[in-house]
Amino acid sequence: MISWKKGKVNQITVDQSDIQELIVEIGGDTCRTWNYSTLTGKAAVGDEVYLNTTAVQLHLGSGGYHFVIANLSQMPSMEPGPGHIMKMRYTPYQMKVLSVEEEASPDHQEIKEFTSLEGTPVVVGTLHSMLAPAVAGCLAAAGGKTRIAYVMTDGAALPIPLSKVVRTLKAKGMLVGTVTAGNAFGGDLESVNVYSGLIAAYQVLKADIIVVTMGPGIVGTGTKWGTTALEQGEIINAVSILGGQPVAIPRINFADTRSRHRGVSHHTQTAIGKVALREAVVALPEVEAVQRDLIDRQLEQSGILSRHKVVVRDGSPALRYLDDQGIKVSSMGRTFKDDPAFFLAAGAAGLVASELQSKK
Secondary structure, eight states: OOOEEEEEEEEEEEEOSSEEEEEEEETTEEEEEEEEHHHHOOOOTTOEEEEEOHHHHHTOTTTTEEEEEEESSOOOOOOOOSOOEEESTTSTTOEEEOBTTSTTSTTHHHHHTOOOOTTOEEEEOSSGGGHHHHHHHHHHHTTTOOOEEEEEESSSOSBGGGOHHHHHHHHTTOOSEEEEETTOBOSSEEESSHHHHHHHHHHTSOOSEEEEEEOSOOOBOSSSSOBGGGHHHHHHHHHHHTTOEEEEOOOEESSOSOGGGBEEOHHHHHIIIIIOOSOOEEEEEOOOHHHHHHHHHHHHHHTHHHHSEEEEEOOHHHHHHHHHTTOOOEETTEETTTOHHHHHHHHHHHHHHHHHHHTO
């Protein structure tokens, strides 16, 4: 079920080509609202809009924001444009994109001629908050001189414009480009699935290192198999099948109050320990002895230790790199000071990827 409300645009606080942040008045109260211009057109102050208010009512991770469903004051002006691949298929918001694979794409031939990733390191995470420290880890180890592309899956948020992190990394030149795979949309390149997304990052964006995670948000149910985080194992398989070197970021927390996420999250234990059928390098951060003992037990019990190559690296250079760039990171509302192991693990994976790339 969808919760709807009608409101009027009072103010526009962010106005970019593909996304707007609006302040909308609803019954005398004001609320923050995202408007995706590619779906509903540009909004102006005074416009009447229909809003999807479901996430706020459920206090989800996207809580605090509504989303514009339709602008009642003006119709969006949409240019026909090329492409015939549909994303968000068979929904009221299905949209046409030019994917890299289709024949009308200028990149079609490069995708068609692909043979192998040729050992390219691919950092595979789960939470979107792993992206920035992973990228920073790669750059810190490479002296800032390596080409990194981001492939966003459709395991969480579908529109890449929602990600402030991506906008920041691109603005600072830390990413050479983005690919949105599956039903995710809005990247520099569009792809039908993760396989062709990886190929596009390598063939078209000429990436030295690729980072793959879902967009902002995640679906979890408190059960072993009911989470979108399991895609990590499937992506590891895809990277290996395509001839790349998968580097897995384990989700490690010591500030999370939920026991299933303490130490190595049960998501990681299932995704890497059960779903991943190909070997990956699993990067661990340097942590204190008591924490390391717990991590080692969990890796052994989950089968990760016997099935994958586990390495330990100091992830702190990644956090220093982010600090030098003026980029602050958080995950689930927690900062580096609150839960350092989480961010250090992503940074360590970036360092490992850079090491592997230098050996190619």
